[in-house]
Amino acid sequence: MNIFTKVLIAFSFSISIFAAKDILVGAYHFPPFYMKKNGEKSGVLLEMIEELNKVQNKYHFKIIETSARRRYRDFTSSRCDLIFFESPKWGWSDHQISYVMTPPFSFGGEKFIALKKDRNQNYLKQLKKKMILLFDGYHYGFLDYEVDKSFNAKIVYTNSHEGNIxxxxxxxxxxxxxxxxxxxxxxxxxxxxxxxxxxxxxxxQVYDHRVIMTKSSHISKDMMMSLLKQIKDRPCCRKLFKF
Structure with a gap:
């Protein structure tokens, strides 16, 4: 390979990197999708971002950390362009936020747990006057998806699913x-x-996961879905994605 060819390749590569649009992805602690423990970050979202950046060079996806409660403010202030694994049930209308949302790409749900002892399923259906452990900033069906809604029980908010278990x-x-x-x-x-x-x-609750996007995002919802389909058979996505 002569020097001219090498220079041309290097120049083309630099132009490609320069032209890539940064897509800022809001990420908050939401196991197993994004987790941060003792300074270590892990989760499906990290792998997804890596795969999305591999399959194309028009966009460069990068994670911007937020929190479950702060994500609405960060979204409206354009600190992030989009957030994966969101649901329209989770407070976006309550905050009167203007957004674009993709069709569902994954599904999930939340279950009640208790120490077994001599209890049966009925124990998990009677919530009143019990101490209920919840993840701070999440939306729950029994609270009508309203954060901090009063309920005839002792509600304790934490920041760890593992800790709650x-x-x-x-x-x-x-x-x-x-x-x-x-x-x-x-x-x-x-x-x-x-x-x-x-x-x-x-x-x-049972929910469908979507990508919520600002209206000013450099990427359209159709393009976002197209890229998700390109990575759906990767190990990190195979069991998760439902197209």
Missing amino acids: LSILKGRGDIAIVTESYLDIFFDKNSELKDKLIISEHYD
Whole structure:
């Protein structure tokens, strides 16, 4: 390869990088999609971002950290362009936010758990006057998807699904509501604990996951869905995506 060819390749590569539009992806602690523990970041979203950047060079996706409560402000201030794994049920209309949302690409749900003892499914259907552990900033069906709504129970907000499960196991709460996908991960690593818990057959909520996007985003919802379809068979997405 002569020097002219090398220079041309290098120049073309630099132009490609320069032309790529940054797409800022808001990410908050939402196991198993995005997790941060002891400074270490993990989750499906990180793998998805890597794959999205591999399959094309028009856009460069990069993560901007936020929180479950702060994400509305960061979205409206254009600190991020889009957020994956969102649902229209989760407060966007309540905040009167203007947005674009893709069709569903994944589905999920949340279940009730309690220490088994001699209890049955009925225990998990009677929430009043119990201590219920919830993840701060999340929206729950039994609270009509309103954050901080009053309810005839002791509601304790935390920042750890794992912590909530362990608290239930230690008798430091009556019921916790945990995403089904996180329960699967937890029991994969702690299979001996599953028999100590009763897990509801019913859901607090079932939701579809979408990408919520600002109207000023450089990428359209159709293009976003096209890129998701290109990575749907990658290991990180194969079981998760439902097209």
